[in-house]
Amino acid sequence: MRGGAVLVHGLYHRPGHFAAVADGLRARGIKVVVPELHRGSLAADTAAVQAAVDALDRQPLLLGHSYGGSVITGVRGACHLVYLSAFVPDVGESAAALGGASAQLRDAVVPGEGPDGTTHLDPGRAADVLYDDCPGPLAARAVGLLRPQAPGCGRGVPVHHSWKLTPSTYVVRAGDRAIDPAPQRALAARCTGVREWPTGHSPFVSRPALVVDLVAELLGAVSSRT
Template sequence: MAGVVLVHGLYHRPEHFALVVEGLQAAGVDVVVPELHRGSLRVDTAAVQAVVDELAEPPLVLGHSYGGSVITGLRGARHLVYLAAFVPDLQESAASLGGSSPGLQAAVVREPDGSTRLHSGRATDVLYADCPQHLAAWAVALLRTQTSGCGRGVPEHHRWKHTPSTYVVCAQDRAIDPDLQRMMAARCDTVCEWQTGHSSFIGRPELIVDLVQDLLYASNTSGRAVGGIPTIR
């Protein structure tokens, strides 16, 4: 079975995917979670591309939130999964598509050096409101500062136009408007909708584990439709 690359969003770390990684590894799936926060969308994309290029087989690549902008520019993926993520087209960035919700904008704290961080209490409400309290506290403690400008980056390539893709709409999301997600989801081949908040990798990691396994199985089975994924179109 091909491997999986998980790409986190702004303010997050690879460790935020720990529960998903644990579930996939238990199922025998090899997983890599690159570190972003390298200063720009171009450099973040290059870092993930280097990981993809090192793998023996084309991987399934999942991007969350800003991670969608990153995976849009990748070559060599067998399937792209956008989890409450941005799907930019020509000359579009996450910011120009609508960016963050008013609630997420209110959680942003600007530092003197131009970087930003998230206010812990507001981040809990916007990102992890539907997650178990102890996991939400753990996730907030992991959040890190972010260099400004990444959300305004425009991908150099738009691989969702040539690579099989799936969009997961998180219908209870308080960070990215679900209606904006549905608009972007129309650009992908397959769409499913979950009644979760922005961070299902914390609150419902089993949903991601099951989806990834279904997609990997489907991509290895000629002519077989992706099973267990309720589409909304």
């Protein structure tokens, strides 16, 4: 395999949400790095992921979920990009400007009590929007891992646009209740290849084997060309 896989979570999420995928990939001998975001801005999150990529001895596959798509768009040095119902910004675009968030997701956002604009997701609504196709215990664990989100990250604009130079795969989720499938399909047109799964927003929780198989397949294709 090339340089393994770097998995990039979305807003409100943590590296722990990718635990089942990371374990599945490591069981196949694939090195996995899952950086922690929530660093206050898209620029800071991108720098953290870039540092993780630069620390590897070979080019990795970069996978971004939701907001994580904006992050991996600005990172250089990947052998392949995977966008899981993620934002694929072009020049001057931000995730917020691209839109696509469902009414259900917007209704789940709860403003914080402090003056800094921090928000969190209502636990009951988050389970229905993000993890609707997960068994109850898995959904409850995933909701328990969610954390508050500082404002501004979604309005960040990437400096680089790696999808213009790097092979990429977009995974549309036909059953997504958080990001409407129609905008996903429009963004998918910017990528080299497109897959469509009948899952909800978070297949790394509900169907981790799907994600593991995809990453392993794409890394194998890269290795066969080198």
